[in-house]
Amino acid sequence: MSVQVSPIDEVKTTPWSGGRSPFNVEYGKMMMWFFLLSDAFTFSSLLIAYGALRFSSSSWPAPDLVFQSVPGLLDSGAPLVFVGLMTFILILSSVTMVLAVEAGHRMAKKEVLWWMVATIIGGFTFLGCQALEWSHLHHEGFWWGSIPNMEELKHLFKGGNEATYGTYAQQFANLFFTITGFHGFHVFSGVIINIIITINVLLGTYQKRGSYLMIEKVGLYWHFVDLVWVFVFTFFYLV
Numbered sequence: 548m549s550v551q552v553s554p555i556d557e558v559k560t561t562p563w564s565g566g567r568s569p570f571n572v573e574y575g576k577m578m579m580w581f582f583l584l585s586d587a588f589t590f591s592s593l594l595i596a597y598g599a600l601r602f603s604s605s606s607w608p609a610p611d612l613v614f615q616s617v618p619g620l621l622d623s624g625a626p627l628v629f630v631g632l633m634t635f636i637l638i639l640s641s642v643t644m645v646l647a648v649e650a651g652h653r654m655a656k657k658e659v660l661w662w663m664v665a666t667i668i669g670g671f672t673f674l675g676c677q678a679l680e681w682s683h684l685h686h687e688g689f690w691w692g693s694i695p696n697m698e699e700l701k702h703l704f705k706g707g708n709e710a711t712y713g714t715y716a717q718q719f720a721n722l723f724f725t726i727t728g729f730h731g732f733h734v735f736s737g738v739i740i741n742i743i744i745t746i747n748v749l750l751g752t753y754q755k756r757g758s759y760l761m762i763e764k765v766g767l768y769w770h771f772v773d774l775v776w777v778f779v780f781t782f783f784y785l786v
Contacts, residue, residue: 606707651759
């Protein structure tokens with residue numbers, strides 16, 4: 548004789564019986580999330596190291612005094628204007644990537660193509676701006692293991708013990724070029740990947756597959772790069 552068991556008392560025989568499995572995600576997208584998580588730890592470590600040095604120091608180069616040039620136009624007098632433009636360009640490229648993903652959902656090949664091209668242009672423009680900024684700072688005397696002379700350093704600090712200016716300026720320079728360089732490498736890698744994906748879009752690869760999921764995967768990476776820049780911008784240029 549069979550015994551009637553209420554649904555709530557039934558023995559569950561599957562790993563996920565309460566609804567849709569949270570692991571029911573396309574393999575490539577999940578691996579991208581794992582990669583971004585590991586990369587987030589790396590950037591976090593670098594920024595925490597910078598923050599620890601920055602806030603344990605009695606004085607530090609003032610961002611509005613260090614970053615007040617517009618390379619090719621102004622040597623001084625425009626604090627954070629150029630880096631603000633850089634940030635706007637990178638965020639705008641993230642918007643164009645969103646539009647490319649949305650067009651992919653509609654299988655609109657031409658729209659995907661144009662939005663991806665716009666994203667690539669935004670990435671190259673950001674890298675060009677960063678190269679100009681690095682070139683200007685190098686011209687001013689900042690580099691790995693190199694800082695301006697003491698007379699010039701005095702104009703980049705707001706108070707504090709002058710005897711420590713050299714030490715803190717060198718720490719600032721080393722960390723600035725390391726962290727922004729590491730981020731720039733990520734942007735450059737993203738641009739190269741975007742170019743490859745765009746070529747595949749042009750060739751109709753994803754149209755034949757019936758899915759533009761690859762655009763989403765690349766989009767995750769690009770949005771991550773943009774998000775990291777927000778933190779880099781905050782730590783180096785605003786704090």
